[in-house]
Amino acid sequence: MLALLLACAPLPPLLPLDVTPQLRANSTEAAQLLQAARNDEQLYARLVELCIHHPGRLAGTDALTGAVNRTLGWMLADKQENVRAEPVQVPVWVRGEESLQMLAPQQRSLGLLGLGGSVGTPGLEGDVVVLSSFEELSEAVRGKIVLFDVPMATTTPSLEAYGQAVQFRVHGASRASRFGAIAVLVRSVTTRSLYTPHTGGTHYEADIQPIPTAAIPPEEAAAIRLLLAAGEEVRLRLKMDAKSLPDGPSANVIGELRGSELPDQIVVLGAHLDSWDVGQGAHDDGAGVVQVVEALRILRESGLRPRRTLRAVLYTNEENGLRGGKAYAEAHHDEPHLAAVESDLGGGMPLGWSSTGSLEQQNWFAEVAQRTGLSRLRDGGGADISTLNGILQIGLLPDDSHYFDFHHTHADTVDHVDPTALKEGLAAMLLLAWELGNADGMEPGIWTIEPG
Ligand SMILES: [Zn+2]
Known part of the structure; x- marks a missing residue:
């Protein structure tokens, strides 16, 4: 009976964080x-x-x-x-050496951090497709580099917003690989940046072809999106020595x-x-x-x-x-x-x-x-x-x-x-x-x- 009562008792309400305890x-x-x-x-x-x-x-x-x-x-x-x-x-x-070059429409280096667990690549080149959700994945990404450009929400506390934004870091490579993408870049999971890439773990599902995946600074994700919106084609070269031992x-x-x-x-x-x-x-x-x-x-x-x-x-x-x-x-x-x-x-x-x-x-x-x-x-x-x-x-x-x-x-x-x-x-x-x-x-x- 006691157990039953307890099972029915509601949890105390969660307090808002509007005062410093x-x-x-x-x-x-x-x-x-x-x-x-x-x-x-x-x-x-x-x-x-x-x-x-x-x-x-x-x-x-x-x-x-x-x-x-x-x-x-x-x-x-x-x-x-x-x-x-x-x-x-x-x-x-082991991360090893890694680099990301923009080949077109400009030639320059971009900041990056490979994601933990990623496979490496001796060097791959591809045109970039920018996506804002997994639902946008389609055959159009075949042979392309997918960039998931999804900002982390600026809510306080940050933990929930992190949980939502991090799914592209964790699952992006597996999801995009199913549609034939050759690599995945993710906008770094953060709300503030002074050109800071953020690493973190990624997860390959067992039945997919693992493709290399890395995080780029939010500033570069924004720049690529804006270039594409302006009608440019963006082509990148990704090189990662990452490997698992x-x-x-x-x-x-x-x-x-x-x-x-x-x-x-x-x-x-x-x-x-x-x-x-x-x-x-x-x-x-x-x-x-x-x-x-x-x-x-x-x-x-x-x-x-x-x-x-x-x-x-x-x-x-x-x-x-x-x-x-x-x-x-x-x-x-x-x-x-x-x-x-x-x-x-x-x-x-x-x-x-x-x-x-x-x-x-x-x-x-x-x-x-x-x-x-x-x-x-x-x-x-x-x-x-x-x-x-x-x-x-x-x-x-x-x-x-x-x-x-x-x-x-x-x-x-x-x-x-x-x-x-x-x-x-x-x-x-x-x-x-x-x-x-x-x-x-x-x-x-x-x-x-x-x-x-
Ligand atoms: Zn920790």
């Missing part, structure tokens, strides 16, 4: 933690360390291996418990603060250690990595110990494989987990939380979330923890109004991360970890592994 401490312990987070100077120092020593932490690179070793060293130095690197085999994709070794980095009363119940705090091969992966997701590491360190040094075990998990290979998240799910599905939290939307000011779970879990979480001063604002969670079906999944929602300016670009560098906002995000993660580690009223669960 403030973190709130719910107890003297929480107040102590909040203060420690706001005073944490090591947070930004560690982000700098990660970014300048290990830029471009794509799966299979020495940079990612270095980041695994560095963060392991941090957790050992912080005297966390059960610190280890759990091996994960990851896909290896056999899987290579990597690891998830894990450390724990064992619970005082219920050590077998786990609350995961997570972020992903890898990044794209360009930029420093500062917002995506160095910010989340140092927030997770520092949240555990502050708790350890405070002497406060929540009832449940808090487990920091730095996932490998979120960007082009999700192998770290999947490996964690495989390796730990026998352990009772109460919740998994992820910080993977950059180092902006924290505004609220997203979550995914049963109605009962969502309602419970909406109440627990209030104790941090931040509300549950929407459905969601995080890519790495999406593998934990059945467990309450929670995502930190920072102000993302500038996140997608830097996302997956050469410009995702540590100088673009605001130290004060980063600390506030740490404080939010720490307060939530404390509440989840101690809260009553919800039993932990385990998840089911999808076959295959």
Whole structure:
């Protein structure tokens, strides 16, 4: 009966983001933690360390291996418990040299970034067709280079607009290949640009001929569209050395603060250690990595110990494989987990939380979330923890109004991360970890592994 009632209970309404929410401490312990987070100077120092020593932490690179070793060293130095690197085999994709030339009506070079996972080409030439949707695909693109020129909507928060715009990056090559296109270019997924191309993963469906695919700066997408509208024919030459190599070794980095009363119940705090091969992966997701590491360190040094075990998990290979998240799910599905939290939307000011779970879990979480001063604002969670079906999944929602300016670009560098906002995000993660580690009223669960 209770379950039935809960199943019928509506979720609390989602709050609009028209006021800046403030973190709130719910107890003297929480107040102590909040203060420690706001005073944490090591947070930004560690982000700098990660970014300048290990830029471009794509799966299979020495940079990612270095980041695994560095963060392991941090957790050992912080005297966390059960610190280890759990091996994960990851896909290896190498960008190599790449170039895009306009041959007509002008002769000049264009900026580009090949999309992760793309096949290469020793050099192909073709006339360009500009499309604004998948519905416009037809036999007319056979033998042509297709440009999907679809701007990302300028709505706030940006996450939904990103989800809509990114489909051309992810599916464009497969869809256009079915109609005989020889290559696909996409307008970079962003709302603001100073001639910045944005990379990201692409996906080839199993039954299509893989064709090369790359992102170009929004300015070039606009220029090509305008040239075509002016009656010009636009001809391009694309060269990409991109290739996929056999899987290579990597690891998830894990450390724990064992619970005082219920050590077998786990609350995961997570972020992903890898990044794209360009930029420093500062917002995506160095910010989340140092927030997770520092949240555990502050708790350890405070002497406060929540009832449940808090487990920091730095996932490998979120960007082009999700192998770290999947490996964690495989390796730990026998352990009772109460919740998994992820910080993977950059180092902006924290505004609220997203979550995914049963109605009962969502309602419970909406109440627990209030104790941090931040509300549950929407459905969601995080890519790495999406593998934990059945467990309450929670995502930190920072102000993302500038996140997608830097996302997956050469410009995702540590100088673009605001130290004060980063600390506030740490404080939010720490307060939530404390509440989840101690809260009553919800039993932990385990998840089911999808076959295959
Ligand atoms: Zn990310």
